[in-house]
Amino acid sequence: MSTAATPFVHEQFEDIEQQRGAAQLGMWIFLATEVLFFGGLFLAYTVYRSLYPQTFAAASHHTEVILGGANTAILLFSSTLMAFAVRAAELRNCKQLVWLLLGTALLGVVFMCVKGFEYHKDFVEHLVPGSHFEWHEANRSHAEIFFWLYFAMTGLHAIHVIVGIFVLLTLAVLARLGKFTAGHHTPVEVAGLYWHFVDIVWIFLFPLMYLAGHR
Amino acid sequence: MMETTTHSPSVYWKTCAALMALLALTWGFGYVNMGPFNLVVALAISISKALLVALFFMHIKGSSRLLHLAATAGVIWLLILFTFTLGDYFSRNFLQPTSNHKVPPEQFHGAP
Numbered sequence: 064m065s066t067a068a069t070p071f072v073h074e075q076f077e078d079i080e081q082q083r084g085a086a087q088l089g090m091w092i093f094l095a096t097e098v099l100f101f102g103g104l105f106l107a108y109t110v111y112r113s114l115y116p117q118t119f120a121a122a123s124h125h126t127e128v129i130l131g132g133a134n135t136a137i138l139l140f141s142s143t144l145m146a147f148a149v150r151a152a153e154l155r156n157c158k159q160l161v162w163l164l165l166g167t168a169l170l171g172v173v174f175m176c177v178k179g180f181e182y183h184k185d186f187v188e189h190l191v192p193g194s195h196f197e198w199h200e201a202n203r204s205h206a207e208i209f210f211w212l213y214f215a216m217t218g219l220h221a222i223h224v225i226v227g228i229f230v231l232l233t234l235a236v237l238a239r240l241g242k243f244t245a246g247h248h249t250p251v252e253v254a255g256l257y258w259h260f261v262d263i264v265w266i267f268l269f270p271l272m273y274l275a276g277h278r
Numbered sequence: 279m280m281e282t283t284t285h286s287p288s289v290y291w292k293t294c295a296a297l298m299a300l301l302a303l304t305w306g307f308g309y310v311n312m313g314p315f316n317l318v319v320a321l322a323i324s325i326s327k328a329l330l331v332a333l334f335f336m337h338i339k340g341s342s343r344l345l346h347l348a349a350t351a352g353v354i355w356l357l358i359l360f361t362f363t364l365g366d367y368f369s370r371n372f373l374q375p376t377s378n379h380k381v382p383p384e385q386f387h388g389a390p
Contacts, residue, residue: 084342091345095352102356109360110367132305136298139327143294146335150284259335263328269301270320274308277316 071247083249090253094260101264104216108271111212115205120276122209125190127181131273134177135265141170142262149255152238152248160238160251167258168231171224178221185210213272220268223261230254285334293334300327 076082112119148163189197192211200206234254237243243251304323312319333339338349 084344087341087345088348091348092351095348095355098352098356099359102359106360106363109364113364113367128305128308132301135301139294139297139301142331142335143290143297146284146290146293147287150282150287150290153282153284256336259331262335263331266327266331267324270304270308270324274304274316274320277311278309 079247083252086249086253087256090256094256097260101216101219104212104219105267105271108212108216111205111208112271112275115202115208116276118200118202118205119209121200122206122213123273123275124278125185125188126213126273127184128273128278130177130181131269134174135269137170137174137177138262138265141167141174142259144170145255145258149248149252152243152251155244155246157238157241157244160244161235164231164235164238164251168228168235171228171231175221175224175228178217185214209275216268217272220261220264223264227254227258227261230257283337283340285337285340289334293330296330297327300330 072079072082076085144163144167148160148167151160151163185191189195190210191214192207196203196207196210198206231254234243234251238251300323304320307316307319307323310316332349336349338346
């Protein structure tokens with residue numbers, strides 16, 4: 064498939080396929096470190112939820128399940144668009160690739176707007192841990208732990224979404240210039256892996272944060 | 279037709295539909311009281327969704343053994359992290375002295 068004189072191959076690689084394989088492996092190894100990065104917080108959540116199950120269920124009722132569920136659907140759909148973007152890049156469909164990357168980024172922005180609205184609501188309701196935290200049910204400090212984890216985990220996830228949006232917008236500009244539709248689309252592929260990973264993290268966050276204990 | 283490593287559009291649409299259906303299922307079960315099984319069901323659905331994303335969107339299905347290894351490595355280390363930490367937390371009470379056989383704290387903690 065590839066010829067020796069492909070302009071996109073860096074000198075340390077034999078051919079474009081080897082270079083592509085190295086990029087994919089690198090991204091998967093990075094994602095393994097990300098699994099453990101988020102894993103520490105998921106572990107803390109597991110320990111404290113097993114210690115204070117009732118308070119975690121009560122605190123979870125103060126989150127906005129409609130907004131959280133809608134955000135899950137938004138991220139799942141953005142992941143679908145991303146998968147189509149990688150396909151468009153491989154099929155060298157420049158116009159479609161640009162629109163799919165912009166669509167994926169736009170859904171990321173919508174997700175962040177909904178999340179920002181939720182954070183504002185949490186702030187107004189004094190659910191942010193600290194001196195202004197207000198809790199009128201039992202076990203105030205345990206509820207504070209839940210909200211600490213809620214903000215740490217959704218916050219770390221939000222940072223990843225923001226980074227992803229900037230990556231996608233950069234790729235959209237480069238795609239517009241035809242950088243990925245001339246036989247080299249690895250950047251779109253590995254950015255896609257990252258975006259799907261961020262989606263997977265939210266897939267676990269949604270039931271743990273919004274549906275801890277039935278409604 | 280060009281050789282592709284990505285799947286056909288129908289695979290992506292089916293994956294998307296399955297993910298949305300599983301989301302609706304999680305949401306629905308969130309309103310049913312099943313005691314401790316609420317968490318079990320929610321996690322089972324989340325793991326299914328994560329597998330769908332990894333297999334079809336991230337192309338684990340059809341990729342090399344090397345990538346399979348790299349992808350599972352993160353999960354295996356996560357399981358080690360959980361197993362040892364939770365093993366510690368849940369076994370702490372095992373060594374608690376019983377009421378009719380009191381061991382002084384300093385002796386309990388292995389002090390000379």
